[in-house]
Amino acid sequence: MGLIEELKQAILTGDLRRAPELTERALGDGMSPLAIMELACTPAMLEVGDKFKKGEIYVPEMLVSAMAVKAVLKALEPALQSAPALFAASIVLGTVKGDLHDIGKNLVGFMLEGAGVKVIDLEVDVSPGTFVDAVRTHKPNFLGMSALLTTTMPYMQETILLLKEAGLREDVRVIVGGAPVTEEYARQIGADLYAPDAARAQEMLRALIS
């Protein structure tokens, strides 16, 4: 098995010891961080997403693969100063105001980061104003909002309205998700995309990037 194939396997099985070791070996062999990202991390995490959609794996297995990718990214850090950007796109991500639930939002972040999308995580209880400021500052390709509660979900719409007022709505694609959110609700509030889970979010964003 080639080094890249071994690294993919280490990510798929969540082998936190082997994944950074193999990354260092690949760097030592002269591979660029970008090549490692594109040839090992992204395909491995797309496969994780695919297996999740098919019901072959569940959240725990998805999480250990995400941890393995994090270990790879950490191992890549020293080589990054002289390398071109690792990520093909970026997303500002957060759970809306009043809502402190981060499980779904974190899963989306992990799956996207592993698949080549830089994640600017604003964490939880993020006000519409904070989302808009982050879009202005980071100029991401996407804005991702999550809500677990029907009582906090309306802040998604408020954020979109505030983006419009700030003249930034056309600069960013808005993707929303979370247990009570539906395709229909996403349309009603003027979001561009709705993803029922992290694997679907990954699939949609990858399709738009490439």
Next chain:
Amino acid sequence: MALRHKEPDRVPFDLAGTVTTGIHRLAYRKLLDFLGIAEAEVRVGEIHQQLAAVHEDVLKRLLVDVRPVYSRLPAGWTPSFTDDEQYTRFTDQWGIGWRKPKDGGLYYDLASHPFARFSSPADVVNYKIPDPADPSRLLGMREAAEQLSKESGAALCLAGVSAGFTELAWWLRGFEDFLTDLVIHPDMACAILDKTLEIKLGFWEMALAHVGDSIDVVVEADDYAGQHGMIMSPATYRKYIKPRQRELFGRIKSYASPDHPIYIVFHSCGAIREIIPDLIEVGVDAINPVQVSAANMDTRQLKREFGDSLTFWGGGVDSQRILNYGTPEQVREEAKRRIEDLAPGGGFVFAAIHNVQPDVPPANFMAMWEAWREYGCY
């Protein structure tokens, strides 16, 4: 009778009998105003979810058939609250940190996990917890239960000392760390589950020896599923969770007798269809909240498949879309449909799906209640 799968005179109605069939203090305030009882003061009965302590005369007026019985905090322990710029915070008796946004916060949610930095099962074993079998937890419970039963004639639900043992495990460890433990450090996951199971066993053995003959229903709650499916695989559930459930529920049932059964109501949100047969096998009598908006949780099909051996405690109205956003007429139609699906042959306790949230208009709540009155008779 409903729990014995017989048809009583009407479908029993639950509000506030458990901490997952309650009503948020703000929704309750609106309901009181709507009912013309504006002068009544609203107290919080359950702090994390900010559930109202529903007044006895309101329960009577709404013909509620169940009442909750709660244990106390251990003697000498009270939570202390602190405020920072953004949040009000407290640490619970197990060492778990909680916070509520000061600006418009509706609930306390998790803020910190005492097992987050633990690196070995020994750390878990050595972690000191307050005694779950501290007798001061039961102070006055028996008298309160007997009086409540005499005054209301309602069935009594005894809540656990904490969230379910799986939920408590990930509250202590952190959600992501606990789930990854299940895959890469199963010894750690098992040590945590053994610790939380010990809490449960200690409490239930003491409580049921004390009041087992005066309560009817024991409530346990974990969350195993999301909107679209199980969080962990059914195989993982069967390997790590189910054997411990079997032990816990078996021990609880050992306090029942032929003339005084104890029914186990088990709460899990989400799409749990795949493990319902397992839950029945380990002794669950009723499931709550029957989240009809989740995948494969249609009431008609669930009743057909499991109605002979399982009671549905909840499932009254979809609360993600209809109870909150629908018109009173839509609420009424939905409640009628769920009653038609779930009531035949008994085995149904009508309740909204999970706690009634502040986004529920009181007119919708009452439309639900009126539909239960109209269609819930046998």
